[in-house]
Amino acid sequence: MDSSNSASSPDMQKPKIVTGPGGYVLEDVPHLSDYIPDLPTYPNPLQDNPAYSVVKQYFVHVDDTVPQKIVVHKDGPRGVHFRRAGPRQRVYFDSDEVHACIVTCGGLCPGLNTVIREIVCGLYHMYGVKKVLGIDGGYKGFYAKNTVHLDPKVVNDIHKRGGTILGTSRGGHDTSKIVDSIQDRGINQVYIIGGDGTQRGAAVIFEEIRRRGLKVSVAGIPKTIDNDIPVIDKSFGFDTAVEEAQRAINAAHVEADSIENGIGLVKLMGRYSGFIAMYATLASRDVDCCLIPESPFYLEGPGGLFEYIEKRLKENGHMVIVIAEGAGQELLSESIQSMTLKDASGNKLLQDVGLWISQRIKDYFSKQRKMPINLKYIDPTYMIRAIPSNASDNVYCTLLAQSVVHGAMAGYTGFTSGLVNGRQTYIPFYRIIEKRNGVVITDRMWARLLSSTNQPSFLCLKDSTEDTGDEEQSNQLLENGHCGEDGSLISKR
Numbered sequence: 001m002d003s004s005n006s007a008s009s010p011d012m013q014k015p016k017i018v019t020g021p022g023g024y025v026l027e028d029v030p031h032l033s034d035y036i037p038d039l040p041t042y043p044n045p046l047q048d049n050p051a052y053s054v055v056k057q058y059f060v061h062v063d064d065t066v067p068q069k070i071v072v073h074k075d076g077p078r079g080v081h082f083r084r085a086g087p088r089q090r091v092y093f094d095s096d097e098v099h100a101c102i103v104t105c106g107g108l109c110p111g112l113n114t115v116i117r118e119i120v121c122g123l124y125h126m127y128g129v130k131k132v133l134g135i136d137g138g139y140k141g142f143y144a145k146n147t148v149h150l151d152p153k154v155v156n157d158i159h160k161r162g163g164t165i166l167g168t169s170r171g172g173h174d175t176s177k178i179v180d181s182i183q184d185r186g187i188n189q190v191y192i193i194g195g196d197g198t199q200r201g202a203a204v205i206f207e208e209i210r211r212r213g214l215k216v217s218v219a220g221i222p223k224t225i226d227n228d229i230p231v232i233d234k235s236f237g238f239d240t241a242v243e244e245a246q247r248a249i250n251a252a253h254v255e256a257d258s259i260e261n262g263i264g265l266v267k268l269m270g271r272y273s274g275f276i277a278m279y280a281t282l283a284s285r286d287v288d289c290c291l292i293p294e295s296p297f298y299l300e301g302p303g304g305l306f307e308y309i310e311k312r313l314k315e316n317g318h319m320v321i322v323i324a325e326g327a328g329q330e331l332l333s334e335s336i337q338s339m340t341l342k343d344a345s346g347n348k349l350l351q352d353v354g355l356w357i358s359q360r361i362k363d364y365f366s367k368q369r370k371m372p373i374n375l376k377y378i379d380p381t382y383m384i385r386a387i388p389s390n391a392s393d394n395v396y397c398t399l400l401a402q403s404v405v406h407g408a409m410a411g412y413t414g415f416t417s418g419l420v421n422g423r424q425t426y427i428p429f430y431r432i433i434e435k436r437n438g439v440v441i442t443d444r445m446w447a448r449l450l451s452s453t454n455q456p457s458f459l460c461l462k463d464s465t466e467d468t469g470d471e472e473q474s475n476q477l478l479e480n481g482h483c484g485e486d487g488s489l490i491s492k493r
Contacts, residue, residue, distance in 0.1 A: 022047075023079065029427070037395075062088075063081060070248060082420055098189055100123055110225075111394070112163065115223075124152050140173075142181040155362050160388055162386045162387045192221070196432065199220050203414065221236075227275040228273035233421065237385075249361060250286070256318040256376065257377040262374045265323065267324075268325070268380070271325060277323065278446070283455065287320045287322050290427075290449055291328060295458060304458075317339060385400070404417040443451050
């Protein structure tokens with residue numbers, strides 16, 4: 001196989017690209033040996049671990065990789081692959097010399113405590129690592145707060161609680177201070193749990209550590225309740241969020257079904273990506289309309305939301321609407337100034353679309369249609385993200401945590417552990433932070449939702465034709481109008 005490098009930016013290390021026959025491409029992750037020569041290696045302690053005595057093959061083969069796409073044409077290239085996660089035969093840290101730390105950043109998400117617990121227990125029970133610190137309060141905790149000693153006894157029951165025992169925060173990223181703290185404390189394994197902004201910060205920390213030539217492994221675990229991190233199948237906590245969202249949708253349906261012309265409106269999380277709203281809608285079967293950021297909609301005129309609501313009320317006597325928090329932001333009359341404001345993590349500050357659209361629906365039916373309605377608005381946002389993870393996510397968190405520990409002990413660094421096509425992999429930071437994952441509204445999954453709710457697509461005919469491969473082209477905003485029968489845009493003014 002041939003190795004080649006292509007620069008991503010002047011300040012970042014060049015990606016490690018390995019090519020092979022048949023269009024095979026491996027986007028490899030950095031290794032400590034890339035910049036520190038003659039590192040000693042040690043036998044993996046797992047070979048003497050009784051728990052692994054039943055495993056037929058202890059260690060992952062050096063050439064094991066996982067394809068990013070599993071659907072290929074017979075004459076097409078093999079495509080991009082990532083290094084398979086798992087224990088290696090030789091490790092680059094002696095267990096007694098390991099001094100690890102764990103930090104959680106950004107918003108809360110179900111499963112955070114489970115990941116913390118399994119990293120600690122994995123280090124302790126699989127590799128005999130006894131020195132593990134918890135960084136209190138996110139990135140700024142490296143230099144502004146005390147640390148917390150972690151061992152299996154401390155973390156034994158934390159998976160049963162929501163939130164994070166380490167505390168979290170947004171922002172506070174000072175690369176020089178963070179790496180100084182890592183160096184001063186003698187830390188040589190850093191486990192960073194957070195979303196795309198956090199992983200971007202982790203990439204910068206890795207680059208500074210590499211520049212200083214430190215033997216420190218920097219490993220990330222992607223966390224986002226919105227499921228908007230690219231490459232990976234899903235993020236931990238997502239299944240729990242969808243499951244918990246059902247309770248709010250069920251309550252909205254009961255309220256709406258119990259009164260004449262009842263409307264239940266539920267706002268779910270989804271700043272830029274509508275995965276929670278989409279999957280909760282598909283799981284519920286009680287939802288009549290799902291609105292997400294990727295699918296622009298309009299309110300008035302033929303084919304608009306108001307017309308559809310009136311149609312459903314006349315047919316069924318009630319309806320349920322699910323809206324993601326980032327949907328319809330371009331329609332909010334007061335959003336022009338707020339669109340430029342951002343929080344400490346760099347996320348755009350959003351107007352409350354749930355309250356806004358509730359009032360618009362009430363005003364339309366009371367003033368223009370003279371039709372009495374009863375609307376109930378439910379916002380379960382913080383209830384959803386503050387609960388413990390469910391059984392499915394607990395298993396997933398365990399696999400993520402153990403995989404990231406195996407990777408760090410094997411000397412890999414500058415990587416994120418994630419599930420790709422059902423297999424645990426090591427993904428370079430730049431692939432995780434290069435773009436945001438979103439619902440593709442020309443995809444079959446969105447078509448399944450439309451067939452379930454029977455809602456209009458709010459797309460022009462030219463946009464709903466067969467996908468030509470340019471996903472962004474299908475997400476055209478219907479500004480100040482709606483689609484005519486011929487697919488043209490008709491002004492509302």
